[in-house]
Amino acid sequence: MRILPFALAALVGAVSGTVLPWQTPAHAVDHGQVGEAWPVVESDLLDVIRAKLESAKASGKLDELNARFAQKVKARVMRPAPVGGISAAIEDRSWEFDPTVVIESDIRDHKGKLIAAAGQRINPLDKISMTQKLLFIDGDDPAQVSWAMAQGDDLRTKVIMVKGSPFDLMKANQRRFYFDQAGSLTAKFGIEHTPASVEQKGRILIVTEDALRQGKGA
Structure with missing residues (x-):
């Protein structure tokens, strides 16, 4: 779009705030106070939240929100x-896992007695044996x-x-089932496929991913 010289000048004047020759200078005029004036006061955030909660409670929406929240929590607990x-697993795979840890800083008891020094290597299996074999499964897979x-x-x-519902399997099999919350154990052992097992062998752990085949593992 082409802008004519006088239109361009008017545009520049409007942006810059200058008064062009053909414009009439504006003068400030005091018209007095019109209506009543009040100071600007911001509502306290807690008061606003409290008012909204009271309103939701009065309308019944608060009970509805609580019910929805409880249902979501229950569903997440029942099925993480x-x-x-x-x-x-589509192939058998096995490897060794050394649980030895290196102490980063001195560990002392409440009396200041040294329990473990920084740099010391400690293998928990030297003190405690793992009596149970850990089995990792997809609970939604009947074969596993x-x-x-x-x-x-x-x-x-x-x-x-x-994966799956521990409570459903507990009820069906009458025994305890656990869940690897956030995948902390599978990540620690390097497990990528199930079913998998972890068992002690001397001072190390043996991790095995087992590819199920017909008649295998039963």
């Missing part, structure tokens, strides 16, 4: 979020559940799920 990045049940009872094994 699946551990990401875990799939069914059957594999876990065939490995032994609660005294011999601890079944840890990466």
